[in-house]
Amino acid sequence: MRSVQRTPWSRPGRPDPGLLRDVALVCLAGGVVGVSFGAIAVAGGLPVWVPVVMSLVVYAGSAQFSAVGVLLAGGGPVAAAATGLLLNTRTAAFSLAVAEHIGRSRLARLVGAHLVTDETVAFTLAQRDPARRRAAFWVSGVGLFAVWNACVAAGALAGGALGDTARYGLDAAFPAVLAALVLPALREDAGVRRAALAGAALALALTPAVPAGVPVLAALAGLALHGRAPGERKEPQS
């Protein structure tokens, strides 16, 4: 944990313009993905309410795409729910990591929990001090939720009019967003760097062989390399 002094402009409720700009950009990119999610689901034959309601109550992009993908491929609702849930198990770990930044009141916890996503966690942990982390969580959480749901609804209503969104290269934008947000943590902490690189290598090696969602969870085995001096390394447990 870092102990950087809180700065006068970092009070919650007045986040700095840089954060707002970064969040707006991710909202924009997420919005286009949301439009494509709504359009794909409806173009595949699902009624409009499925992507719209799913986005409101599930609110997890990768799980939504996977669940709808399984449904459209004829995999059935049980397999669709299982795939989505497996992908979302990581949000339990994420919610633990950002819990102290969500807030103390019951309402804040209940609402904040629903806003825990890959992007909000990355934005939160990229900030230096607690006040900024809290502001980052809520600004990115509320912003992404609003934009994602509005855009999924728009896409579901518009159907396939957008064409193939892959041509805009947005699928490369999200890994790049994560890279930009985790680089500071990777730069300054060798233990985190070792753990993350080993975990990512393990996840990539497992991806062709196991169901979606498992590789990323397995990456946590990389934590076995965290906090050990080089030379007294242990093999990651699997």
Added chain:
Amino acid sequence: MSGTAVMVLALAVGTYAFRLVGPVLHGRVELPDRVRVLLSAGAVVLLVALMATGALTEGGEFAGWARPAGVAVGGVLAWRRAPFVVVVLGAAAATAVLRAARVP
């Protein structure tokens, strides 16, 4: 209720339960410092694994060259401390250009 409605509901309830783990446990269970450090590191490990699998794979297979090339452009820009907007748009633009040039 249709099977699809039950699926959406089950996915929603399960996902919300996962997300409540942190806020519910926080303040009730006093976590040792070592565990807190590991949780924070674990989040970074998960994000980096998501980045790697998201950059290189699609549906369990290699995603083609255009996407990882774009992510690599974004990564280099981030490493050189380019502004966030440049990182994100650079990655998307590189992939879009490669796809326009028919790189898979």
